[in-house]
Amino acid sequence: MAPLDNNEPRKIGDPLKIPQIECGAMADTNTFAAAPEHNEPLGFPGELLENWKEVAIAKIGELADKNRAFRVYLDTCVKCGACTDKCHYFLGTGDPKNMPVARQDLLRSVYRRYYTFAGKYFPWLVGARDLTKEVLDEWYTYYHQCSQCRRCSVACPYGIDTAEISMAAREVLDSVGMGQKYCNEIIAKLKKTGNNLGMNPKALRATLEDLEEDLEDETGIAVKIPLDVKGADILLITPSADFFAEPHIDGLLGYAKVFHAAGVSWTISSYASEAANFGMFIGSYENMREVSWRIRQAAKDLGVKRIVFGECGHAWRVGYSFLNTLAGPFDFLDQNYPIPQHIMEFTSDAIDDGLLKIDKSRNDEFVMTFHDSCNVARGSAMGRQEGGQFDLPRKVLKAVCNHYHDMERDTIRENTFCCGGGGGLLTDDLMDLRIKGAKPRMNALQQVTEDHGVTHMAAICAICKTQFSKVMPKFGYEMDNIMSVHQLVANAVILDGQEDEADQAKAEETP
Amino acid sequence: MAYDVNGTAVEHDEEGYITNLGEWSKELADVIAKAEEIEMDEEHWAVVNFLRDYYEEYQIAPAVRVLIKSIKKSMGPEVGNNKYMYELFPYGPAKQACKIAGLPKPTGCV
Amino acid sequence: MISTVYAVLFYVATLMMVVGTGMKVLKYARTSAPLKIPVSPAPRTKRGVWFRMAREVVLFESLFKSNKWIWLFAYLFHFGMLLVLLRHFRYFQMEIWWWVELVQPFGKYASFAMLAGLIGLLIRRIFQQRIRYISAPSDYLMLALLLLIAVSGTMMTFVSKVDIISVKAFMLGLLRFRIETMPVEPVLLIHLGSVALLMIIFPISKLMHAPGLFFSPSRTQVDNAREFRHLSAWAAQLPDLPEGIPAPEEKK
Numbered sequence: 001m002a003p004l005d006n007n008e009p010r011k012i013g014d015p016l017k018i019p020q021i022e023c024g025a026m027a028d029t030n031t032f033a034a035a036p037e038h039n040e041p042l043g044f045p046g047e048l049l050e051n052w053k054e055v056a057i058a059k060i061g062e063l064a065d066k067n068r069a070f071r072v073y074l075d076t077c078v079k080c081g082a083c084t085d086k087c088h089y090f091l092g093t094g095d096p097k098n099m100p101v102a103r104q105d106l107l108r109s110v111y112r113r114y115y116t117f118a119g120k121y122f123p124w125l126v127g128a129r130d131l132t133k134e135v136l137d138e139w140y141t142y143y144h145q146c147s148q149c150r151r152c153s154v155a156c157p158y159g160i161d162t163a164e165i166s167m168a169a170r171e172v173l174d175s176v177g178m179g180q181k182y183c184n185e186i187i188a189k190l191k192k193t194g195n196n197l198g199m200n201p202k203a204l205r206a207t208l209e210d211l212e213e214d215l216e217d218e219t220g221i222a223v224k225i226p227l228d229v230k231g232a233d234i235l236l237i238t239p240s241a242d243f244f245a246e247p248h249i250d251g252l253l254g255y256a257k258v259f260h261a262a263g264v265s266w267t268i269s270s271y272a273s274e275a276a277n278f279g280m281f282i283g284s285y286e287n288m289r290e291v292s293w294r295i296r297q298a299a300k301d302l303g304v305k306r307i308v309f310g311e312c313g314h315a316w317r318v319g320y321s322f323l324n325t326l327a328g329p330f331d332f333l334d335q336n337y338p339i340p341q342h343i344m345e346f347t348s349d350a351i352d353d354g355l356l357k358i359d360k361s362r363n364d365e366f367v368m369t370f371h372d373s374c375n376v377a378r379g380s381a382m383g384r385q386e387g388g389q390f391d392l393p394r395k396v397l398k399a400v401c402n403h404y405h406d407m408e409r410d411t412i413r414e415n416t417f418c419c420g421g422g423g424g425l426l427t428d429d430l431m432d433l434r435i436k437g438a439k440p441r442m443n444a445l446q447q448v449t450e451d452h453g454v455t456h457m458a459a460i461c462a463i464c465k466t467q468f469s470k471v472m473p474k475f476g477y478e479m480d481n482i483m484s485v486h487q488l489v490a491n492a493v494i495l496d497g498q499e500d501e502a503d504q505a506k507a508e509e510t511p
Numbered sequence: 512m513a514y515d516v517n518g519t520a521v522e523h524d525e526e527g528y529i530t531n532l533g534e535w536s537k538e539l540a541d542v543i544a545k546a547e548e549i550e551m552d553e554e555h556w557a558v559v560n561f562l563r564d565y566y567e568e569y570q571i572a573p574a575v576r577v578l579i580k581s582i583k584k585s586m587g588p589e590v591g592n593n594k595y596m597y598e599l600f601p602y603g604p605a606k607q608a609c610k611i612a613g614l615p616k617p618t619g620c621v
Numbered sequence: 622m623i624s625t626v627y628a629v630l631f632y633v634a635t636l637m638m639v640v641g642t643g644m645k646v647l648k649y650a651r652t653s654a655p656l657k658i659p660v661s662p663a664p665r666t667k668r669g670v671w672f673r674m675a676r677e678v679v680l681f682e683s684l685f686k687s688n689k690w691i692w693l694f695a696y697l698f699h700f701g702m703l704l705v706l707l708r709h710f711r712y713f714q715m716e717i718w719w720w721v722e723l724v725q726p727f728g729k730y731a732s733f734a735m736l737a738g739l740i741g742l743l744i745r746r747i748f749q750q751r752i753r754y755i756s757a758p759s760d761y762l763m764l765a766l767l768l769l770i771a772v773s774g775t776m777m778t779f780v781s782k783v784d785i786i787s788v789k790a791f792m793l794g795l796l797r798f799r800i801e802t803m804p805v806e807p808v809l810l811i812h813l814g815s816v817a818l819l820m821i822i823f824p825i826s827k828l829m830h831a832p833g834l835f836f837s838p839s840r841t842q843v844d845n846a847r848e849f850r851h852l853s854a855w856a857a858q859l860p861d862l863p864e865g866i867p868a869p870e871e872k873k
Contacts, residue, residue: 078827078830083687099754101755125759127759153660154687156683156687157834161839186618197621198618199571206569249576297864312620328850329850381663386669
């Protein structure tokens, strides 16, 4: 595979520029298919069923009966076209089947053929078509070019959410044995080891001890990253990438410092050592529930009072919007705190309560901007105010950094662009799609780099962080120009008893 | 899909990770490295050997940070840093080095 | 003869529209929403959702934010049509309500707004590359049908006036299950025929977007998943999962 940085950086463009359509541009971009050992642990057939057609059609009917969104969204689209220029994959590739409505139509056309009057008797009139192997393959291709980011849903006058259609389509594909390797292998691994990485408790403990060592070297203080501590107050559920990848790990160190400074007792669970829940990406309620349930089990087993989620985008959607449904009721936890709570809510409160001693100048080398992660922005909330999912991370960033600038309004907050790697597409075999899909966000970043000298971008999602560290070199940045928000918090927080000469000098300067 | 090691076929998956971890050998590592356009030298081997030892102990590859810390200890800070690791393994010390070391690919959001 | 045909047509069309749409709406209402999926930022209270929906219905807020041209044409069309429809109340009333009286002059000229909107939408559909790509024959035909209704209606108001007293008598008769004689004017027959057709296809076409909006979970759900547990009927029936943690596997 070619190294990432041997191309010329791509030049600044308008992040919202609409390309001419180019039919079939991405028709050959396919993600690796799951093997039987990836499909079966999830309750799906290992390989393509012989009677796949009947099964798929029946599954569509079942989903229409079980999910109001699916049924209503298939019926109500008027093809107004308002969503056609909203998908980052369309903007990046020009393939018309990456326009949200066209993506929905891949399945809608089949639903109409078998489940609606017009489609049964006048298929040519309403664009209905038979389900064939070619159609099935087309679904596999294009429903794995959707990151389920919901940007199109914001634009739709009826709120039609392509993510719902895309999840349903993947569920149909799984039900006939056409799973995607990346997602299904990971879910299978989680069921075995408790996390997406497949990191066993022994390895997890060793890693955390190693990080504690780093923290002590840095601060001179024994900051703990506890594992499986019964009776701790807080159970931290964080993406396993926080134990493994950069800059994720720096975020984890940030949580540890905040918890330490706030003086709370907390723990990670080796049984539920994963916030990510890929069950959502494949639209499987049952798998999503099973993965979520581990959190409940761990919380009960450890006897914690609160659950706090680390920086992970779709995990927070599942955590905020679905966890109570899937694994509730959480009547055994402390009802005085939101269940679950986001680390950003925790840190924000800690700042308000004056629990953190902060030296902003420690982040002076960075000129920051913030990338709103799609699932946090459009599928969840934070804090007590509407829009807290936008305001809290910015508030925390501004509390720990002196230099901050937002990107263009139409590319942030509820209009934010997906990083290009969400929704189960963060796999090397889709690197071409990932780079193209990142273009709108990268262009918006290049704008603020040009206008305000922004050097670094912070995010609160493991997928975003990994994606950007891989694709930023393609756009003239370094891989470490993407940072965790809590990495910046970690830089700026000064723990009690932590003093070095620079601090003392500064303390003497400022009375 | 297979690597050819002196006439013996070693199966690998779509991405080049060997399917049967027991079939790894130094010769195979050289073959994989060649396919990845990497010339194995002492520093590459230090990484690969550490990965294999770590895997032996923990059944998983180490976090990049853990890897770098260890290489820093054994080979000094000129080699033991993030940038240099990416020079050694342009596609990332975690994924590419794991492939050459015959370990499974790290999965998840990494 | 023609009066009888049209009378039957209107009874059938009304029945199809009311029953068909009713059945669909019932189906929507009965289909469960397994998860909380409001597109955020979303209101945290029921009242907030009412307000959000009111903005969507009255202002087409999301459309306004996402595409100004489509919003302009859609708005002209829909609100032109609303005024025109309100004006049509008079054909079904012996005693005309005061506000129907009031709306007459506006309704009269609103037909031009309606026409302008429809033509704008049609032009976009034909000439805008992306929208042409996603259009099926039915999408053009639907606009054509609406144009036919609007043009024929406007013509009767401004060009070739019909005997409106007889039309009203015919309509009032229908309401009382009596078939009065209607004037046999081609433009009237086209107008009424295409309206009947529209009513018939309402429940089996994309016109269902009108009731559908009120069942769109991403817009109508309250953002309160952490405070109130949302559980669909079928999900409540799923088999229980174990409460404890299984003992860790023995390490070899």
